[in-house]
Amino acid sequence: MCGVFSIRSKKLNVAQATYFGLYALQHRGQESAGIAVSDGKRLKNVKNVGLVSQVFNKEILEDLNGFIAIGHARYSTTGSSNLANAQPYVASFHGEDVAIAHNGNLLNTDVLRQECASKGFKFVGTSDTEVIAALIEQSKKETLEEAIIDMMHTVVGAYSLIFLYRDKMIAVRDPHGIRPLVVGTVEDGFVMASEDCAFSVVGGKMLREVMPGEIFIVDEKGTHSQMLLTETERRGFCSFEYIYFARPDSVFNNKSLYSIRVKMGRNLYRENPVEADAVISVPDSGTPAAIGYSRESGIPFAEGLIKNRYIGRTFIQPDQLLREVGVKLKLNPIVDAINGKKIIIVDDSIVRGTTSKKIVKLLRDTGVKEVHFRVSSPRVMNPCFYGIDTASKKELIAANMSLDEIREELDVDSIAYLSYEGLINAIHLPKEQLCLACFDGNYPVSVSDQLKRSKHLFDDNGPRSSVG
8 A cells, every 4th residue: 555646737836846746655554655747857866764844945956847747656565665665666668768657556466577687687676666667668669658567467466656758647546446546626727645635735726536347637737637448347435445555545446445444333332332431543543433423322522533634644653563563653532532541442444453552551550440442444354465465374373263252362341343235334345346355355366376375375274264
């Protein structure tokens, strides 16, 4: 999961607009950031490890002159977290620079890497985006659009990609539509981003989503699009975008994520009611569902935990030690609001369980009388191969413990998860259009046995059960 942004405008300062757009998408990646700008002839690219505000300053932005730009905020899944893997990645097509920003994860990277290396491509990093760059560089096609089409027929997995080339930006999305990509308008041009929440900060308005299997081009003539890959492919939009990753003020499939998350909380109470004095959330991602739970139950919502918003997301940091230290710095209990009370705490998900356990201990140490944990998604039973770092199966608490064992491990008085059906009801899309593999093991894009073994989906006796 990463954040991508692009803009074409001759009235706006596109470097500054991309900076603000990436700021709005910072929740999607906190390890590195980059911006590439073109004046139609020359391309400048600046990227580094760190947050958007750490990588860029006034002087750097002023030096990025042009009328078209793309940006990237990275969170690593394939490829380690270092400068070599930061994006945008600049490739060469027929001697001209092409900047690439990628959100997603490819499944046939190893095979393609070997093929491209055997043809002379010199890899400097380990990300799958560099494999895409290699395919573009080695293409014999006359136009970049044709090279991109070839690439789309070659790679397998999840990808929402934006290319910057000369005076145009080109967006493509995998045929399953696993990762989001949307298009908007500004006064004299167009913007693209992972989420439409990045549009308002630059004065943009939502136009539509880039469709699965589509190539969408913005140039001096306007917009052009073409469906390239078959529409008979199974759709598989990531359900975790609805649950956790995307900002609540974003819109997917014409539905507000905030309203969807509130409904998740309402459904959660209907399925798993409990008596208590107050409902609190794990801020900020658990708050809409907690509000929904409170509204449906009539139990008052209270602000029981205060989040230090200068601390990044603990889940998307790739190192477990960083996650654990982050939890200690991130949340503080409001003693007067919860001391001596029976509390329902609502979170969007439980993955490894380490963060949840520490939060419960915070509440216990504050003097909470009872802790009832409610989770506004089903049990995460399987790892993701499409761009989310949900670790291996052996690290997923729900895949290795029963509900009673999880309750004991977290030291809560009760625990309950939203059902599979309750989640789909809240999202309001057919399950055939969603990727729910982390819950049911039904992967919309076939995953090789080798990759499955790397995530401990297989043991010595064959595949493990995925549903629990």
